[in-house]
Amino acid sequence: MENHLKFLRAEKGWSQSDLAERLDVSRQTVNSLERGKYDPSLPLAFKIARVFARSIEEIFVEEQENEK
Amino acid sequence: MSERIKTASRRYRLELGGAISLYAVVLFGAKFLANGAEEGAFLTLLAVAPVAPIILACAAFFRYFGSLDERERRLSADAAALSLVIGIFAALTLGFLKSFGVFYFEWDMLWFGPFLIALWGIVRCVLIAKR
Numbered sequence: 699m700e701n702h703l704k705f706l707r708a709e710k711g712w713s714q715s716d717l718a719e720r721l722d723v724s725r726q727t728v729n730s731l732e733r734g735k736y737d738p739s740l741p742l743a744f745k746i747a748r749v750f751a752r753s754i755e756e757i758f759v760e761e762q763e764n765e766k
Numbered sequence: 767m768s769e770r771i772k773t774a775s776r777r778y779r780l781e782l783g784g785a786i787s788l789y790a791v792v793l794f795g796a797k798f799l800a801n802g803a804e805e806g807a808f809l810t811l812l813a814v815a816p817v818a819p820i821i822l823a824c825a826a827f828f829r830y831f832g833s834l835d836e837r838e839r840r841l842s843a844d845a846a847a848l849s850l851v852i853g854i855f856a857a858l859t860l861g862f863l864k865s866f867g868v869f870y871f872e873w874d875m876l877w878f879g880p881f882l883i884a885l886w887g888i889v890r891c892v893l894i895a896k897r
Contacts, residue, residue: 719768719769721768722768722770722771723768723771723835723836724768724771724835724837724838726837726838726894727837735897736837736897738836739836742836
């Protein structure tokens with residue numbers, strides 16, 4: 699799932715390690731999240747939203763399904 | 767990496783290292799004491815004694831597994847499931863080859879556990895590279 703994590707992190711001037719510390723995850727997980735390779739669980743998504751003081755919808759971009 | 771995960775990782779290395787060291791001591795001790803021992807309860811006890819430190823190693827692993835973040839836990843669990851399937855296929859294949867008289871695989875069953883663990887490590891690396 700595409701997201702604006704990298705941009706939001708850069709806004710705050712945080713490294714991936716800084717964000718990992720705040721989210722209580724590994725740096726590799728932050729990397730996977732930013733690259734869209736891993737979709738967070740709901741609790742983690744809420745945690746991310748809280749850390750950036752944004753809503754989940756502002757951070758994560760829902761993939762549009764192809765219309766039939 | 768969060769400080770909590772770093773601490774858990776450090777504790778895991780210590781606990782696992784301790785369990786493996788204890789395993790080596792118990793194994794060699796049991797082998798030494800078993801020399802010349804007669805069949806019976808004592809020999810049986812010596813034979814299964816090395817299993818106890820392995821249980822400690824497993825406990826250390828499960829404690830560490832619980833401290834991983836959700837992505838790491840999922841990767842480890844997926845790798846374990848895939849390794850189990852591959853291990854079962856390997857055992858079945860070798861078993862059929864043996865029963866049909868094509869190939870005789872006479873390795874000690876002791877090595878099946880380390881084989882699965884090594885397989886899990888390899889599969890985990892492959893999954894990390896792919897995801």
